[in-house]
Amino acid sequence: MRILAAQLNPTVCDLEGNTQKILQTLERARKQKIDLVLFAEMAICGYPPEDLLLHHSFIEAVQSSLERVVKVSQHLFVVVGLVRRNTSKGEKPLFNSAAVIYDGKLLGYQDKILLPTYDVFDERRYFEPGREVHLWDFKDKKIAVTICEDIWQHAGYVEYTHYAKDPVEELILLKPDLLLNLSASPYQFQKPAVRVKVCAKSAQSLCCPLLMCCQVGSNDQLVFDGYSLFLDGKGTLCKTAKGFEEDELVVDLDEVLPPCPLVYDPIKDLYQALVLGVRDYFHKSGFKKGCLGLSGGIDSALVACIAAEALGKENVLGITMPSRYSSSGSVVDSEKLAQNLGVQLIKVSIEKPFGVFLNLLEPLFQGKGVDVTEENIQARIRGIILMAISNKLGHIVLSTGNKSEMALGYCTLYGDMAGGLSVISDVTKKQVYELSRWINREKEIIPLAVLEKAPSAELRENQKDSDSLPEYDIVDKVLQGYVENCLSPQEIAEKNNLSIKLVLDLIHRIHRAEYKRRQAAPGLRVSKKAFLAGRRYPIVQGWM
């Protein structure tokens, strides 16, 4: 039996576009003598459709798309992800479901049983849990269908949740010959290796091969990395689809495949995730061109590299906006970077508007000293310039703040935070350096001077990030302890040998910056716990 996992890149709720991709895949599969075609979770509507699921007309349109898929399934066994109405009793009126189709007929549905409702997942908001596992007979094989989370608890990889059921345990009694899994599992750093472990555990428990078909592509803040998987009945990984692009994974179940361990470079993967995130955000919304401020620092340099890769160098515009506080490197290093990347660079000095604002506000601020106000004015003037270019020339502005800054509020609302997409808001400063060195692995693209200079916002004389922040290494440790793992300040202090005073101060700063992050541009989620997607904290609160 020849089986195929169709790893597609859907646009959320573009039913026509997604359905066309599915129909074309079936056409190709028939030509390749494929017997069974597996698509990803919610392949018809893309994951996640969010509150569009509340529109009856949307659910009806999904059903119409399914009918088109059924019609062209001649000679094929097809399993495709979608949402469907729950017509029986239950708390919620929808199921997250897989339609099982054979040769022009809809055989039935397998509904998702375990509904993640934590972090970026809100499935209990919309869906009723599926009630039972079924087997489907095809060509003398009993086929089991599971949807994403259904196999994760079995391997011990769900967060903050202990489902009452374990669909894999229930399947053991039914002895399937093949396990299918439709997945829409968002990328996070080093996640692909976790997915292999999850699949291995189920294949081993069921003593049958497993084909997992993953969504690929980015939808808003979530990046899906692909890497669809095939494991044999011993749980050994035998075949993997490509990461970060559409691919078709074909396996002949009658052939014995040698083991083929997953080999990937986590930093290269992170880079590819960010590139895909930028590309899909632009292209899926009909934009081609991006612009960004180049400060001469490492964050904007990294974002420029990602943007050039994602959009093409001809579609990226860098703007260097020096002020009285800018080092000479600010412009020179940006010019060098733009030259290395082949992107256009323009220079707009902010001195004149800065002077005008200082004069304009002087009568109001008499007797008050210089403080962060004047720093923010500079950042916001740059924001106005970038947004004006966006408005007039049709570029989306890329904002360039990293996760460590975003954590502590070391950024200016409506200033450097302005933009349509925050590219590295979930990338720590440490990872920013790792990515930059990876980009420079063969030749100097990011000028060495940029990598070597001490980080500075250059908003006052001789400013350094280290004047206001502890070492980024310490920030990252507190981020990991508090934001990712919800440890107490005491636990974080002990684990990392830090003073409790410092840890408490940083946690306070994380909470105090909540109001800024609430107005941040959407940011690509690439870690276990991002600030912008999947983390919900009150702004006004009395805990910290």
Place this chain on the structure above:
Amino acid sequence: MRILAAQLNPTVCDLEGNTQKILQTLERARKQKIDLVLFAEMAICGYPPEDLLLHHSFIEAVQSSLERVVKVSQHLFVVVGLVRRNTSKGEKPLFNSAAVIYDGKLLGYQDKILLPTYDVFDERRYFEPGREVHLWDFKDKKIAVTICEDIWQHAGYVEYTHYAKDPVEELILLKPDLLLNLSASPYQFQKPAVRVKVCAKSAQSLCCPLLMCCQVGSNDQLVFDGYSLFLDGKGTLCKTAKGFEEDELVVDLDEVLPPCPLVYDPIKDLYQALVLGVRDYFHKSGFKKGCLGLSGGIDSALVACIAAEALGKENVLGITMPSRYSSSGSVVDSEKLAQNLGVQLIKVSIEKPFGVFLNLLEPLFQGKGVDVTEENIQARIRGIILMAISNKLGHIVLSTGNKSEMALGYCTLYGDMAGGLSVISDVTKKQVYELSRWINREKEIIPLAVLEKAPSAELRENQKDSDSLPEYDIVDKVLQGYVENCLSPQEIAEKNNLSIKLVLDLIHRIHRAEYKRRQAAPGLRVSKKAFLAGRRYPIVQGWM
């Protein structure tokens, strides 16, 4: 038996402050010879704590607070809302619970059975549903305890959800003598009357009196209106606590009370909700002073009135920022308004920075005509001025856009959208006029000229809102159909006798503005469906 509903205003997660209020209430209750004291849902931690619930140390601290409450409960029967650990099996490790206490002893818990997971509610993210209803004996009465949603399905008032259980139906068999309900039910327009209907249905089904204790006060975007209720065993409303402030509702169950229907003015209530929302956002985060741009238009005039009421006129600063396009009324009407309110007004012309930006950008924009870019630059210069005042003088900026504008994106990101709190982002233009006329009911506070002029952003020569938007009345109809009720474009067109082309155009504009709203300041939720809290749509999507 004398019973008391303690309608308190908690700060989310300020365990010390909230617990102190509870302890003081118990002290007073004992002096007043009260037998039973009922607090609101999650009274100890305030509603909603969001992801602070994921921190073990937080849950432990709530437990410590409970121990303090138990200790001072001598001679009292106390029912208090909190969260607690689920130590048995279940999908989630917490319960949303009521602790039942008598005379220094914790008798047990009643866990919330129906967990709302729609709109602004995410309870399945954190909580395991309670399994059964209990009765508690006290002074020859059998007392039933329910938590908020537990009684709503019985009256047919839950959205998008049909729970498998109905706790009120289950209680019918147990024949309680008194039903208690701990509530944290957010305000929305005309909601208090709905709450009376919900309570009446349960009291009638159980043939027993009902005491509902409501949270009051605002936490971030949610406003809680109070109006705790007592109904007799026929479901007749006999007593109501005040709206929009702390109050104690005392009832002697041995007395027969006459009916006392809820009388309230929906527009006055809406005004009070907005005032409370502003006041608590500021005071609970330690701020006193607010500033806002006064354009001479009705939106900013309304927000100025709300701010003066919420913060005191001495704590409000108006800034009029005329440009070459401002009508003379822009400044004159703002001066009149400021005078009527007794708030300080300062004038900062944006002409100089506007001219500088036009010159600065001219070389980049050669050959391109004037468009929305120049309008946005003006709005963003005003944003910089307001934020500079905020930074230097310690004011929170109030942003003044209304819901109809926010719906269609008729607003400038980082310009008029800048601010710490968006006061009327969930108030339609129609309601803006209704509120303004209500404010002027006794004397002219908002100058009549402001009420009578045609709405204009004044960002280009002779601009009127009606150049870019259909009548606000039409916008509001589409908002109600599409945003509140998820109707299809066809249904909306037919129901309101509008052309399908116009309806589709407006729905497209609603979706296209999603990226702007994502970066809006938090906004007070006062309708059935706000844009900022409780509505989750993808930015990039192929549906519309």
